[in-house]
Amino acid sequence: MDAEIELKLFIQSQHHDLLKKVLNNYPNSTPQGQKKLTNGYFDTDDLQLRRWDMGLRVRGFDNQLEQTIKTAGRVVGGIHSRPEYNVSIDHKTPNLSLFPKEIWPIGNDLESVSTSLACIFETNFQRQTWHIFINDSLIEVALDVGEIIAQDRVDPICELEFELLAGDTSALLILATEVAKSVPLRLGKASKAQRGYQLAGKSQPVRIENIDYIALSKDNNLAQTFSTILETALERWQLIENNLTTATDLQQQSMLWGKLRRCVRLLRLTLDQFGLLNQHISPLFDKLEHALQFVGPLQSCSLLLRDDGNQLGNINNKTLVCQQLQNHINSMSISTQLGDIWQQPEYGQLQLALVDLLLRTENGQLQWHDYPELSLFANQLQQASWKRIGKSMPITSEMNSVDYQYVAEALDESILVGFAYGEMYQAKKRETFRAPWQDLALGISTLSAYKILKTLDEQHQLNIEAWLDNKETSLLFAMEHSRKSALKAPIYW
Template sequence: MDTEIELKFLVSPDVANRLPTLLQSYQILKQDQQHLANTYFDTADLALRKMDAGLRIRSQNGEMEQTVKLAGSQVGGLHQRPEYNVPLTVHTPDLSLFPARIWPEGVNPAQIQQSLQPLFSTDFLRRRWLLVIDGTEIELALDEGEVQAGDRREPIHELELELVKGDASQLFELAEVLVKEGGLRLGAVSKAKRGYQLAGLSPKPRLQMLEPLVLKPEDTCEQTMVALLHKGLCHWQHHEEGWLAESDSSLDWLAQLREGVSLVHQTLLLFGEQLSHRVNSGWIDDLLWLQQQLSWLDRAQMLTYLTADKGHYLRRLDCRKTLTCELMARQELLPDEAQLQALLYSARYGRLMLGLTHWLYRQDWRAGLSPTQVTQLAAPVASLARQRLDDSWHVLRHSALGEPRLDGERYIQQKGKLRRNLMVGLCFSTLYPEAERIAFRMPWLDILRGIEDLDMLSPLLDLRDELNEQDAAELDEWLARKQRFLLKALEQSRAQALLLKPYWR
C-alpha cells in the first residue's frame, strides 16, 4: 500500500509552456511523458462511491494496472489517500487481487465484483518531472486531456505535486514557487469526482448556506479552532468550485465563498491570543484583501434585484424604464467573469490558500507556544466562547447601534460590524440552548436584513441627479416613503434586540 500525499492544482493552459523553464533550476532525476487511458468502475448503486473509494484500470504502453483509492483526508488542495495497485492482463477489474484487509468492515468485495461496470474514462497526456530537493523527492505531473462520460466531455488541465519520499514541507515550498508565477488554483475535486458528476452519477455542487459548527462544551479551544478553519475553508472552496461550474455564474455562489473567507478570518482573530506569533500576519492582510476584492458583491446583488423582471421592484414609478436602463448600465461596469477567474488564479489568492493548507496540515500553531498558550489551547472552549461573545456584544452595544436613534446612513455604516458580530455568534452558537440562541439572534438578523433593504436604495439615490426634474421629484417621494417604512421597522427591531438578555451568560 502507498499513501498518496499530493497537492492538486487546476492550471491555466499557458502554464504548460512556462513550467519547463521554471523547473530548470532544480535537480531533475527523471523526465518523461506518457499517454494514460483510464476507465473507472463502480456498481449501478455506486457502492464504491458511497465508501469514498475509487476504482480504475489504467492502460499505458500496452500494460494495464488496476488501482483502488480508499477514503482519506483533504485539507485545501492537499489530498492524502491509501492507494493499492495491482497489474492486470485483461481489461476487467478483479477485486480479489487486492488484500482482503483493505476493505472497511461490513464491505463484501465479492458482492461488489459481480456488479461492477464501466462508468466514465479519462484520457490525457502526462508530462512528468522527478525532482530532488534537499534529499526530498517530488514528482510533478502535468496532465492535459479530457474526462469523458458517454458523449459528454470536460477538459483536463491539472498539475499534481506528489511526495515520493522525504519531507512534505518541501512539497509546499516548491508549490509556493510555482504559485507565485500565477495561473494555478488549488483543486479540491479529483478527476474521479469530476467523472461521476459528468456521468450524472454524483450531484454537482449545490449552493449551501453557512451553518453552525456542532460543538460540545468539553471541546478544547484547539479542536474548535481547527474545526472552524476546516469548515470555513471547505465552504470557501465548495462555492469557488460551484461558481466556476455554474453556467449562469450566480452571484450567490460568490457571496457564500465570501462567507467562508469571513469565517476563516474571524476564527484566526478569535483564537489569536492563544496562537500569538504562530499566525502568519500576512494571512490577515491577504484575507482582508480578498474580502475587499469581493466587496462589490453587495452592490452587484442590489443591482440584480432592482433590475430583475424588467425592474419589477420599481413598478410603481413612471420612470421605471429609465431607471432600469441606467441600473443595467451600472451592472456592465462591475467585474466580469474573466476578471473573477483571473482573481481565483492569481498568485496572491493561490499563496493564501496554499499557506492556510500548509499551516493546517503541519499543525504549525503548536510550535513555539508558551506554557500559558499551551494550557489555553487545551482548555474547554466554553469559557473562551463566553469571553469572545461578551467582547463582541460590548463592541456592538457601544457602536452606533446602541445609540438612541439612527438615520439611514448611520444604519448602513453599521452593516459590516453587525455581520462580524453575527459571525462570532455563529462560531459558538451550538454550545448554547437553541431556543434561547435563536430568540436572541433573530431580531439582529432582522436588523441586518433591514439594513440591506435600506442599502438597496443607494443605487437609486446615485441616479437621482441624472433624471429630469419631474422624474427626480417622483423618485424622491418614492424613496422617502421606502426609507420611512424601513427605518420604522429597524427602530422597532433594534429596540427589541437591545432589551434581550445575552444567552451565553
C-alpha cells in the same frame, strides 16, 4: 499497499508555459519527461464500490496496464491522503480477486460485484512530471492536461499534483507555495474520479444553499476548535467556488458570492482571534477583500430585482428602473469575476497558507497554552463583539443611512462570531437574539441599494427621488425600532 499523499491544485491553461519554466529552473529539480495516460474508471450500475468509498481504475501507459483501487481516505484542504493498491494486468477489464482480500468489507459479495462492473467514465491526459528535492523530501510534481469523458460529455483536465515520494508532508506546501509566488494556482478538492462520476450523472455536486453552523463541541480543546473552523471554512470555500462555475441565475450568483465572502471573512476573523493574522497572511486577505468589493453592490441590486422587482413596489418607471439596475450589474462583469480572481497569485497563496496552518495545528505544532477553555473563550469573543456593537450604535443615539453603513463591518463581524460558535449554545435563545441583528444587516444592504438607485436616478433622470426618500424613511424607522429592541434583549452566552 501504497499510501498516496498528494496536494491537488488547479491551474489555468494560459499559465502552462510559465509553470514549466518555473519547475525546470527550480533548484534540485529533475524533469522526468511526459507520457500519455489512459484511464477507465469502473463501478457497478448501483455504484457499490463508491458506496464502499472505493475507487477502481485501469490505467494504460507505455504499453502496460495497471489496475488500482483506492480505499477510504481523507482530504484536508487540498491534500489528499488515501491508501491505494496497484496490480499489473494483461486486459483492460479489472480483476478484483487480484487485490488483497482484507481490503473488502465484511460480508461482501465480491463475485457479484465483479461480474457487474462496467466502465463509467474515462480520464485521458498527458502527464509531464518533475522530481524535486526540498528539505530532505522528494516530491513528484505532475502537470495533467487532457479530458474527462463520459459518453458524449467532456470536461477538461488542467491540474497540478504534488505527490510526496519520501519525507515530510510539509514539504508539499513549501514547494507549492514557492511555485504559487510565480504561477496563479488554487486548491483542488474534487479529484478526477469525483468529477467523472458527476459528469456521468452518477453523482451530484454538493450544493450550498443554506450553510449550517459549524459543528463544535464544548469538549473540544482550542486546537481542535481552530482546526474544525479552518477545515470547515476551507471546504465550504471550495464548494461555493465550484458552484459558482455553473451558476447562471442572478439570485443564485449573488447568494454564492455573498457566502464566499463570508467564508473568507470568517477565516480572517478566526486567525485574528487566535493570534495568527500575521504580516504575511494579512495582505493576502486584503488583496482578496479588495477583489470582492463588487459583492455588496451585487447583493443590493439583486435584492431589488428579486421576485420580478417586488421590492420596488409601485415605483415610477419600474421597467426602466429594473433595466438600469440590470445594466449596473452588467457593468460589474460578474461572469468574469471568478476567472479574474483566479488570475491573482495571492488567491492560491492565501489558500495554501491556510492549509499550512491547518496541518501544523493537526500535527501539534500550534498550541494555545495561555488561552482559556473553549466555553469561556467563546463567551469572551461573543461579549467583545457585542461590546463593539453597543459602542458603535448606542441605544441613546439616532442613526441615519450613513451611520448604518459605517457600522456594517462591525455588525457583520459580530454575526460571524455568533455563527462560528453558535452550535455551542441553546438554539432557541440563540436564534431569538440573532434574528433582529440579521434583519438589520439585511436593512443595511437595502439602504445600500437605495443609494445605488439615487445615483442611477441622477444619471438617468428616473424621477424616483420622492419614492426613494419615502422608502428610506420608512426603512430607517423600522430599523431603529429593531435596533433599540435588540440592544435590550438578554444575551444568550
